Amino acid sequence: MRTTVAPVPYGALAMTSTIPDTTPGATIANPCYPASAAPGNVSVKWRDTPNGPRTDNNVNTQQRLVTSLQGVVAGWDYQTCNENNASTGIDPKTYNAG
Numbered sequence: 001m002r003t004t005v006a007p008v009p010y011g012a013l014a015m016t017s018t019i020p021d022t023t024p025g026a027t028i029a030n031p032c033y034p035a036s037a038a039p040g041n042v043s044v045k046w047r048d049t050p051n052g053p054r055t056d057n058n059v060n061t062q063q064r065l066v067t068s069l070q071g072v073v074a075g076w077d078y079q080t081c082n083e084n085n086a087s088t089g090i091d092p093k094t095y096n097a098g
Helices: none
Strands: 002-005 009-016 018-020 027-029 041-047 054-057 059-073 076-090 093-095
């Protein structure tokens, strides 16, 4: 089974409400700053989409064996059953797999 999920979110980046202007010491309003945010720094997070999604390639193997016997021996009815199940899973972590 192959599973694809969104890339890891990164954080710890602060965006200020102003950016430097070409005039020394001057600043202008940052056009990317959210209008509803309070003045100061805003914590920004982003996802690393250029490197592709995180993926998992899980390999599961399942086996099941069922045997059954029924009949009559010396006037006695009998019925018996045996069941054996086995399941293994391999979860190799592969990131950026194509």
